[in-house]
Amino acid sequence: MADRVQCEAALRALASRLDELARGRRPPRTPDRVISCRIPDLATTFSGHLRDGFLQDIGEGEHPGAQITLTLSSDDLLAVTEGTLSVSTAWASGRLKVDASIRDLLRVRSLL
Template structure:
C-alpha cells in the first residue's frame, strides 16, 4: 500500500503532466470543476480545482462543497494511483477494469475526455 505522501506526489505528477498538455483550445472547452480523488485503502481523499484547463490547489481532504460547481470524483486505491502516475498502469485500462472509478456527469466526461 502506498503512503499518503506517495499519493500526493502521484497526484501532483499527474497534474503537472495534464497542465503541460493543455492547449488553448482545451482550456476553452474544459469546465471549471472541483475534483476529488478518494483513496479508500488509506481512508483519505484529495481535492483540486480544475480551472481554465489546469489542475490547481491539490490538498488532502475534500474541501468546500459548492452547489454551483459540479464535482468530479475519482476513486482509486493507492497503489493503482501511483501506477497510473508512473505509467505502469494506463488510466484507460484502470478505468475499463474498474480499478479506477469516475463519478461525473456524462457532459463533464465528454468535455474532459482529452484530460482523461
C-alpha cells in the same frame, strides 16, 4: 500500499503534466470543476480545482460539491500517474471508479 505523501506527489506530477499540455496548445474548453480523488485504502481524499486545463490547489481533504470524483487504491493511483496502468484499463477492470456527469466525463477525458 503507497502512503499519503506518495499519493499527493503523484497527483502533483499529474498536475504538472496537465500544465505542460495546457501551455503547449490552446486551452481546452472545459468549465471550472472541482475534482476529488478518494483513496479508500488510506481512508483519505485529495481535491483540486481544474481551471482552463490546469489542476490547481491540490490538498488533502474532501471538497463538498466536487463535480468529478475518482476512486481508486493508492497503488493504482501511482500506477496510473506513472503510466504503468492506463486509465481506460483501470476503469474497464473496475479498479478506477468515476463519478461525474457524462458531459464532464467527455470534457476531461482528453486531459487524462
